[in-house]
Amino acid sequence: MVNKKESLVYEAAGQWKDGAAKNITFIVTKDCQLACKYCYLVGKNTKERMSWDVAKRSIDYILDHKEYFSEESVIWDFIGGEPFLEIDLIDKICDYLKMEMFRRNHHWFNSYRFSFSTNGINYHTDKVQNFIKKNAGHVSIGITIDGTKRKHDLNRIWKTKEGFSPKPEEEKGSYEDVVKNIPLWLEQFPNGGTKVTISSADIPFIKESVLHLYSLGIHEVNINVVFEDVWKDGDDKLFEEQLMQLADAIIDNKYYLGNTCSFFSDSIGKPLDKDLDNRNWCGAGRMLSIDAAGNFYPCTRFAAYSLRSKKPIIIGNVKDGINKNLLRPFLTLDRTTQSPQECIDCEVASGCAWCQGENYDAADTSTVYQRATAICKMHKARVRANNYYWNKLYRKLEMEGQREEFEKNKKKSNDVIC
Amino acid sequence: MLQYLVILLDKTSTSFCHYKAPSNSPKEGRTLIPLETLRQGIRFGMMENLMIQYVYPDHELPEEYQEVLESIDHSKIKPYGQEDADVLVVDGFQQVKATVPVVLRVTKKELFAHQAEVAEMLADVPRLNVVLTDVETFTEADFEAYKECLTRLAANVERLYVDGKSPQLNLLTDRMMLSQMNNCGAGDTTITLAPNGKFYVCPAFYYENEADSIGDLEHGLDIKNKQLYKLEYAPICRHCDAWQCKRCIWLNRKTTLEVNTPSHEQCVVAHLERNASKELLQNIRKHGTFLPEQEEIKEIDYLDPFDKRDTWQ
Amino acid sequence: MAIKKLVGQVTPEEKNEIQTLFERRNGLNELAKILTADNADLYEKLVKDMGETGSKFQDWWDRMAEKYQWESAENGNWEINFDTCDIYLVTA
Structure with a gap:
């Protein structure tokens, strides 16, 4: 007798369906326990919490308008602030989604995920755990841990009891509060990946942090430098040195077997054809974000709490629906139209990312068509170290007769940028 | 490449396009372009080799403007009913x-x-x-x-x-x-000079938000x-x-x-x-x-x- | 320790068919945890769908086993990897 069984390979929701799923984000709260120094959310607060009424009306609008949401699959994404601060609301939303997708015979009932990016502090609580168990086949959770204690605590600090950023002498890191939940998380999501963000002050800790995450059992490290204009003279050189050291450590210790670090990708650092490789990098406009007031955004980065210097771009709301004219610029964006000539001619252009929201926020006029280039020198440094990594690794594998096998089983690294 | 300079002779100059101009009542703010601003605008147009288009309001201009207006080759956009126009606008x-x-x-x-x-x-x-x-x-x-x-x-x-x-x-x-x-061609081949001495992409940008200028006569053009x-x-x-x-x-x-x-x-x-x-x-x-x-x-x-x-x- | 042996492969279209059914079955099971008989219409719809999806599921494995004649074993399971379309025989 043979039993039949299927195994589902859990993936990070971002990679699920090769990124072709519709991403719908509920900004359930703008509150967070932490006051991370690099956080782009400049307008976090404790007041803007999504109500059930707004959540329900949003869901009804989305499920009522299949013509705007024709993608085969959907990722229902929950962010904050810290989303798990609103676990009761999230639970109610997810129950309603399941019932409504089924009741309406919506095609998304056959292909959906609930996705979370959390600081991990509340991960172990009964409410969060019960939620995970209840939705086990559809939940994808990423916990953000930045690496070693000193690297993590450099930025990811607790806010004060009064809800403010602490004075330097009163800073308290959150590493211990997060790392205690990593084993439970990895038990539930063995392929769970983490997202590491690098700002200027973090550069000296890159190597130790990635290796530390591997040692915790996190095999997928999605890491990126911030897009904001924070880079100092010499940061690129330091960055390159860190990545070279990391490359040596990964190769010499064979961490490349079973682990990935998104800094190293053999597809980056090549010129891009201005006609054939002209797609936009960012998915803004193809996603939908909803805030507590019931406003719709092309991506969370266009909500007021994410913007330093520009007005929010609101593309509709739960009452009036989506204004499709406001989506047109996003859906026709391509690489070359928004790029300066220097980027179009760049010989190492592939893999150089941008965030549409940061482009908008940093632009000289109110436009999403001006690419911010603050990461230029960091990308070039990454490309140099990346070239070194692959040349060294492939040579080693060839000498050992293992290159073919490696290439066959190689896991695609995931350029998660936001 | 810039080819045309539209000069609004008054804040209430007639609209010849999609935007709505303020009405011509003195109450709503007739603001004539200062003579010196007009002179400088014309000078700018000459130096940049631009064809000048004057846009007239629905009221007479003071006599002393005539000589300045005629100091460069130009075309005149006027409200219907006025004489000596190159283009007449019916609103x-x-x-x-x-x-x-x-x-x-x-x-x-x-x-x-x-x-x-x-x-x-x-x-x-x-x-x-x-x-x-x-x-x-x-x-x-x-x-x-x-x-x-x-x-x-x-x-x-x-x-x-x-x-x-x-x-x-x-x-x-x-x-x-x-x-x-x-x-x-607004912003590309054509720009507008408003009575406040500032340049705009087109008159509509001036009427919508005066702060939305692309330079002025003193500092020149700055089109971001x-x-x-x-x-x-x-x-x-x-x-x-x-x-x-x-x-x-x-x-x-x-x-x-x-x-x-x-x-x-x-x-x-x-x-x-x-x-x-x-x-x-x-x-x-x-x-x-x-x-x-x-x-x-x-x-x-x-x-x-x-x-x-x-x-x- | 379980032994996993590659015994065959299905086409991407065949994989898509079982993956959709797999997703639907998971969805139905999770919906069953929150739906009660009080919600009579939806509950009835759910029970009916679970039966139908289960049958389609069984039918897929029967059709594929018949088509590809995969190796089998006493107390063994077949597994499919949705990424590669590979079929494995897993024995204890």
């Missing part, structure tokens, strides 16, 4: 006769209601530019009504051609004559992201062959928040005109040789190029 439907081109600013409702009179006017003016002042409000039903209206207007144009006349109606005859995009006013940087428009479309930069920004992206309504309206021009060209040619150097306008299966964006790459 709201009114059947007029003129020996110079006429801009007729009307709402869709006015156009649909007075389409027969508009057709009659074609024989009484050398050129008629119909400007719809509420393009952004068009609904599916309005598109249908507009299509029908254009068909009727085209029948009149055809009749006039058969009678040996050469009527010009921007909505129908421009596309027949063109072989490339011919848009308004100026490439975005060019056709090559407009992803939808550069794939489009509704060459007669105004491609109104101001309406673009108003409806999509981007100067380089038109609204669905602007695209469909322009394509209904394009398609009506196509029919008109074919119909006129049935009567004999007409514009032999011009190619046929192609049959296409869309009214909004945005819908074909998947085929662009």
